Amino acid sequence: MDKPQRAPHTDTAECPFSPRRAAGIAPRLRASWRRSERYGLAADELRPVFTGSVDTDSLLYECGHEVLRGLQATLANEPVSMMVTDSDGLVLGRMSEDSSINRSLDRVHLAPGFYFAERNAGTNGLGLALADRTPSLVRANEHYCTGLRGYTCAAAPVLDPVNGGIAGSINLTTWSDSSSELLLALAQAAAGNTTSLMLARSAGRKIRPMPRGEVFRVYADRLQQPSTTFAALSPTWTNAVAQARTAFQQGLRVAVIGEPGAGKTALVSLARRELTRERVLSARPPAPEDIEAWLTLWVPELGKDNTCIIVSDVDALPAWATTELARLFSAVHRATDRLQPFVITARRDYAIPEELRPLVDAVVEAPALRSHPDDILPLARHFVRQDRGRAVTFTSAAERALTSYDWPGNIRQLRKVMREAAAGATTIDLHHLPAEVFTSPGRPLTRLQAVERDEIIRCLTEPGTTVAQAATELGVGRATIYRKMAQYRIRIPEQTTNR
Numbered sequence: 001m002d003k004p005q006r007a008p009h010t011d012t013a014e015c016p017f018s019p020r021r022a023a024g025i026a027p028r029l030r031a032s033w034r035r036s037e038r039y040g041l042a043a044d045e046l047r048p049v050f051t052g053s054v055d056t057d058s059l060l061y062e063c064g065h066e067v068l069r070g071l072q073a074t075l076a077n078e079p080v081s082m083m084v085t086d087s088d089g090l091v092l093g094r095m096s097e098d099s100s101i102n103r104s105l106d107r108v109h110l111a112p113g114f115y116f117a118e119r120n121a122g123t124n125g126l127g128l129a130l131a132d133r134t135p136s137l138v139r140a141n142e143h144y145c146t147g148l149r150g151y152t153c154a155a156a157p158v159l160d161p162v163n164g165g166i167a168g169s170i171n172l173t174t175w176s177d178s179s180s181e182l183l184l185a186l187a188q189a190a191a192g193n194t195t196s197l198m199l200a201r202s203a204g205r206k207i208r209p210m211p212r213g214e215v216f217r218v219y220a221d222r223l224q225q226p227s228t229t230f231a232a233l234s235p236t237w238t239n240a241v242a243q244a245r246t247a248f249q250q251g252l253r254v255a256v257i258g259e260p261g262a263g264k265t266a267l268v269s270l271a272r273r274e275l276t277r278e279r280v281l282s283a284r285p286p287a288p289e290d291i292e293a294w295l296t297l298w299v300p301e302l303g304k305d306n307t308c309i310i311v312s313d314v315d316a317l318p319a320w321a322t323t324e325l326a327r328l329f330s331a332v333h334r335a336t337d338r339l340q341p342f343v344i345t346a347r348r349d350y351a352i353p354e355e356l357r358p359l360v361d362a363v364v365e366a367p368a369l370r371s372h373p374d375d376i377l378p379l380a381r382h383f384v385r386q387d388r389g390r391a392v393t394f395t396s397a398a399e400r401a402l403t404s405y406d407w408p409g410n411i412r413q414l415r416k417v418m419r420e421a422a423a424g425a426t427t428i429d430l431h432h433l434p435a436e437v438f439t440s441p442g443r444p445l446t447r448l449q450a451v452e453r454d455e456i457i458r459c460l461t462e463p464g465t466t467v468a469q470a471a472t473e474l475g476v477g478r479a480t481i482y483r484k485m486a487q488y489r490i491r492i493p494e495q496t497t498n499r
Contacts, residue, residue: 028132029123029142031320035131036122036144043122046108046147049115054092060084060158060167061092063197067190068095068170079178081105083171084158084194085126089117092168101175108147110173118319121145125153126171132318133157133166134288135191137184140176152176154183156191161199170194233379236372237263240364244271247362248339253329255352256345258366261412264345265310267366276339278306285313291321303332303341314344315351322353329359369407369414376403379411383418384428392422395429400493405437430461430492440489453488456481460492 055061064084071082072095081096091112096102105111114120118127122144128136135156143149155171170191172183247254248271256264265282272280283298285291302309314322325344332341346352349363369376377394380402384392394402407413421432435454438461459470460481471478484490 025142028128028136028320029138031323032118032123032128032131033144035118035319035323039119039122041119041122041144043144044146046121046145048109048120050109050113051090051115052113054090054112055086056092058086058092059198059201060086060194063201064158064168064170064190064194065093065095067193067197068093071186071190072097079174080183081110081173082190083110083126083173084168085116085130085171086168087130087166089115089120089127089130089169091116091171101173104150105173110148121148124148125173126155126169129155129157129169129171130166132288132320133316134318135184135188137180139180150176152178152180152183154180154187156184156188158191158198159195161195161202167195167198233375234372236367237267237375240367241267241270244268244364245274247364248272248275251334251338251340252361253333253340253359254343255349255356255360255363256343256366257347257349257352257363258345259347259368259410261410262366262368263411264366265312266411267364268308268310268343268345272308272339276306278308278339280308280310282310282312285316285321288318291318295321295324299328302328308339308341308343310343310345312345313347314353314356315346315348317353319353322355326355326359329356333359369410373403376407376414379414380418383415384422387419388422392425393427395427397430397493398428398433401430401433401437404491404493406440429463431458431463433461438490438492440491449488452484453490456484456488457490457492460490 056065061084068082068084075082076097079096079098079101081094081098081101083094084092086092091110091114094102094105094110094112110116116124116126118124118131121127123138124143124145125136125138128138135154137152137154139152140149143151143153151173152175153171153173155169157166158168158170159165160167170187172187172190174180174183244254244256244267254268256268258264265280269280272278279301281298281301283294286294298309301307311325314325317325329342334340344352344356344360352360377399380394381391402414409416417434417437420434421428425432435457438457439453455474456470459465459473460467462470467478467481471481474481
């Protein structure tokens with residue numbers, strides 16, 4: 001039977017921002033209330049968006065459902081409803097053996113097919129976890145909408161094991177008068193187990209770690225001189241630099257967008273260096289729980305003369321942090337006759353957080369490396385000289401391998417490859433390059449497949465080795481080598497002449 005005494009509290013007399021409610025509430029929750037109000041949500045009306053289709057074939061749902069099924073077995077007699085959502089807050093699945101809480105949650109639409117992101121349902125556990133990218137607990141009256149104040153919700157983001165982004169969330173909801181001390185810990189454990197299971201089922205690829213601790217990278221004329229090489233690159237690159245330089249000259253507030261590793265910070269540094277000599281500090285987001293310490297480190301530099309702060313990857317910041325950035329940037333906004341003291345970067349223009357968009361006057365795109373392949377070899381030589389202090393040479397086969405590769409990690413990946421390739425070589429040949437350079441994107445490989453692929457590439461890239469010789473060394477036939485090359489999308493320069 002239902003338990004009327006535990007029905008959600010629906011007192012509508014008190015607005016979300018009354019002094020009584022705000023007293024003692026964490027800043028993150030107050031920031032979430034303000035966002036909820038800005039979205040136009042009514043505190044006394046809960047109408048989340050419904051979709052007619054839910055993707056139950058995804059790896060996230062499969063793994064999250066399996067983890068929650070195991071957790072349910074340990075909470076069989078507890079009034080806890082467990083949910084898995086996607087990154088947009090869409091509830092994909094819900095499970096609980098407590099019929100009363102299930103029926104109660106149905107009445108507030110916290111059920112599969114409904115979006116419970118912050119902009120759809122106001123401040124709530126799963127919405128806050130997704131907005132701030134960190135585990136969140138929202139109790140009773142901390143919810144924005146009165147219809148949810150009969151519950152306590154704990155949620156934790158689920159990380160995508162391949163790209164490190166937010167894949168979705170695990171949400172645990174119970175009655176507001178139930179004990180909630182362990183609820184958040186259980187949600188975090190379930191989210192972590194879901195990521196681990198996704199990793200295991202995505203063919204064993206390594207999880208990309210969340211950033212931690214990197215705050216500043218300093219660009220200044222007396223420390224680095226990248227302009228000689230970078231200024232002589234192809235029109236695709238130099239036109240992007242010129243576009244940024246013009247925007248800075250006009251006193252515009254600039255956002256630079258582009259794929260990870262495309263050189264967004266370098267583009268800003270080059271464009272501004274042509275206008276003035278200044279410190280350029282690049283503040284890269286740490287893990288969500290380190291944001292407060294991160295802000296205290298670089299905020300004192302914001303607005304100082306001859307200093308530019310580049311806040312990178314603002315699309316990866318928690319929602320409360322972008323609110324704080326908007327406040328800080330508004331306070332230091334300069335007149336148009338001076339260079340703006342800040343620049344932001346993001347992957348795409350539409351990914352720039354809503355609160356920061358009014359502070360952007362111009363958007364410049366840093367081109368992906370594959371769109372200006374003529375720059376690959378000049379940059380490769382530049383990185384080797386920078387790391388080793390002297391130049392090395394490249395064989396023609398190595399040059400062809402570098403220029404024919406797509407470089408999904410862009411300039412950052414090229415620099416890493418060059419650092420490894422030139423570690424012990426004065427002439428870089430095929431066998432000095434990592435296996436990734438000889439393969440094109442395909443399905444994820446198991447560890448065994450990756451070892452097999454790398455061994456085939458190792459044999460084929462040895463100087464003077466033919467396919468027949470590689471087959472003999474590996475103990476297989478030539479036909480097997482060709483079949484494996486097609487399977488793993490291996491392409492070795494000069495392979496057509498080394499048969």
